[in-house]
Every structure is written in structure tokens, then in C-alpha cells.
Amino acid sequence: MSVIECKDVTKVYRNIAALKGVSFAIEENKITGVIGRNGAGKSTMLKILAGFLKETSGEVHVLSERPFNNLKVSANLIYVDDQMSLPTSLTLSDILECAGDFYRNWDKELANRLFDYFSFHPKQRHNNLSKGMKSTFNMIIGLAARCAVTIFDEPTIGMDEAVRKDFYRALLKDYIAYPRTILLSSHHLHEVEDLLEDVFIIKEGKTLLHVPLTDFKEMAIGLSGDLSIVNPLISDKEVYHLEENGIKRTYVVVENNFTEAELHEAKVKGVDVSPVSSSDLYVFLTNKTKGGIEDVFNRG
């Protein structure tokens, strides 16, 4: 069963299109990474799912309902980011208590244990927390709420290395104990790739890719060698990245549908064949130009 279904969703903010037709479906109890560059439309998409924003056109279904102004969706979905608005007049322990009042599946014990582990003070106020502490506190709410759909929009902003690792560990542990649908958006694919089952890449307001992570890892291959040898090999392939690598040498990343024999032949001809890490591939895929930042400086 698909928990989330979107069809041709667009969102226009005062003449600027943030989403230009995004379609995807997310199955129950999967952890999906929503990955994209700055301004690709990740947050807009997730906020539409949370019912904060209203889609300009297209169809959005979360738990078979339209999320905008929907109480059922709101009760079963939590959206956590670093800008969560919480009253400045309440102490952190008051806020946890209120959250418990709202969410039926709220796990008070987990919330308190995490609260102590990350050494928060019960009398602290949310607006006095540092950026990383805020993110950590919001994360506690997101995990303890145990909502059927849990959305973390760049949850690790400001967190230090140790807390980040703890967060991912906590997320995974709690997910295994209480499986639910989790959407995790991030700029850093390498950080979250151990956690994810699927990746969903948004580029310039459109769905670029939505595949299982294992497929994504094997999707591309890197070839480097002499221009005259490499070019014929890739003539009918989709090129993700192309870079000059010394005189008359080139490094290309192309779709990986070579046969064993073809690869063997290439190696014999002196081409280096190398795997491409998923985060490199993500960068290549989401670059606007094939050469990346190099193109800016190559004026010739």
C-alpha cells in the first residue's frame, strides 16, 4: 500500500515555480531519502505533504487523504525541521508534556531518556537553545511522537558529529522497533546512505530519480582514459559527467549497462574502470552542467 502518492504536483510562489510536476509514491514502512540541491524543492514538497502548504495543481494523497487542513493526516504525520515553532513561554519539559497530550502514540519514556542522554535541562527554553541543540530537541519530538509518517527535513542542521551519529543510530533503532514511513531529507547523501532503502532525488522542482539505494549504487560507472578510446565507448550511453583529465585524457561517468565483455575489452585498451560512489553520482546528476564548476572557469 502506498502511504504517500503524488501526481504532477506543482507549486508556484508568486510567479516562481518551486515544483514543476513531481510524481512519486512511497510505500508503507520504508525509509526514503529525499535528496536534492539547495532550492531544488525538497522542503516545499515535504511541507505540502505535511499540509502546511497547498499544492498549486496536481494530486497529493497522504494516508489516502488530501493533507491540507486534514486532521487525520496531522495526527498521523509529524514534520520536523530546525524551524519548528514552539512557544517561548514554555520550558522544554512543558513542551514535551504538551506534545504527549497531542500524539496518541507518544512514547514518554523514550522522550525522557533521550532528553537526559543529550543533557537538556528541563527548565531551559526552546528559543535559548543553540542551533544544534534545537535540532536535537526537535528530533526527540519527532521520534517520540511515533507517527505513521515521520518527516525529517534536514534534521541534522547544526548538530555536531557525535550527535549526528547518535541521531542516525537512534532513528534506525526506533524504526526497527516501531516500523513506520520515514522521509529524511538531506544534502549529504553519504551521511544517510547506510540508513536508506530508497532514494528520491529532486532536481529543479522535478522528480529526477526514485529508486532503491542498491540500484542507485550500481547505476553508473566511471571510465578514464585516452579521449580517442573512451569516446567511441560512450557514444550511445547517457553521460552523467565529463571532465578533462590531463592532455587528451578524460574521465566520464556514464550509465552502467556495459556487458562484462565490453568492460573487459575497455580495460585491455587501457581504460581505467572504476565504481562511482553514490554521493559523487548524486552530485553529477544534480549538476546543471556536465562539467560542474569547472565550466565556469573554462572560458575557452
Add this chain to the structure above:
Amino acid sequence: MSLTEVSFASVVKSQFRYKVKAYLGVFVSLMILQLIAIIFSFNGVSSFGSGSDSFSVTVSRYSANMVITFTFLWAFITAILLTTRAYRYDDFSFVTNRLSGSLSTVLFLLFACAAAGISAMLSSFLLKNIIYFFFTDITLAGGLPQAAPGEFIIGTIATILYVILFSSAGYFIGTLVQLHRFFAVSVPGVIFGSLFIGDQSGLGNVIVWINEFLFSETSFFIFISKIIIFSGIFFVSSFYLLNRLEVRQ
């Protein structure tokens, strides 16, 4: 994870509890404002004196009118404040939809207005005590609830209703401003403009008309109906307008 079913009423109830806790500052500002008003009231609302060579008489009237006026102001400003982004966005960190969020805010406002109206009425006793002990030689205190309990209760209900009316107007204006910044300039413009439009004696003057329509009603029942209808219109149209507003763009 199993899905949970929630009813609209239970969400509004949770939100109301949450708001009573979270918006405690509203009551602090009410107390400060009423104390300031009490201090201003030490002068009395009117006084006259007369005398001859051998004696002199000064009669001063003290009342909580100033406190009540300040309470109206407080209700108006507080209602505007509760429509601002920070307060609306607070709802969306937890379970809510737009209607339940606005409805619980208005319930909180009604609750706060009732508390404010009662404390404004009671402040007249505090004022009279202070005057009696610190300011005058002889006090002929009137207006004690024991003397006319019915009037005191009617007075309190009327005060609460006026406070609610002011808060509903504030809530509506705050909502308009949230919809578009244009209203932040035009609404004060219209209000100040209407002070000068028309004949001072009343013909075509909106302020005079409002004064007559709402503040000079002699039948208590009709007065209650008028206030309920007016504030109802303000609140319901705000619900309608807020229901389409996006959050955290």
C-alpha cells in the same frame, strides 16, 4: 505504526489546554495594564469643590472606568497578537488543522476576556480601598455589590461582552493583516479617517453611529444579542479567511 483516529473536539480541547499554558504572558500584560490604570484612576473621574470662609467641600468620584478602558485596549491588542505568525505557527508543530487552531485561539480569547472583564470590575474595590486608606479623610463609598448585587452582575457581564467585542475586532483586523500587508496600512487609515467623516452631531459619522448602536443600548437582552452577533461575524469571517492561509512558506 497503527493509525490513530482523533476527533475535532478532542484536538481543540488539547489545543486549548496548550494555549492556556503557553500564552500565560497575556495575563501578565493584563495585570500590568490594569495596575497602571488603577494608578491613573487615583485622580478620580470627576471632582468639584465649593466652600465659604469657614468651610470647604471637595467631592471626587472614583471609578474603574479607566481600568475597563485599558482592558478594552488590552483585548484588542492581544487578539491582534494571537493572529501573528509566531502564534499561528506554534499550532502547526503539533496536531492541528486551520479551523481547530483558530477555534482554540478564540476559545482562549473568550476565556481571557472573561477573566479580564471580571478583574476589571473587581479592580474598583481595590481602587476604593486604596483611596479610603491613603488619600481621603472621609469616604462615602457607593456601588458596593451588597447594595445592588444585580447591577454588579449585569455590569460584569456587560464589561465581559464589551471586552469580547474589542477582542473580536482585533482578531479580525489581525487576520486581515496576515492575509495581506496592504491591510496593515489601510485599516488604521480607515479607522482614523472615519473619525473625521461626516457631521460631528451624528449624521454619517461612523463613530457616533457605533456609539449609539452598541454603547447606548438600553435593553440588556438586545445589547447581548447585538454584541454576540457582531463579535460572531468578526470571528466567523476570520475563521473563513484563516482557513486558506499557508504556514511556514
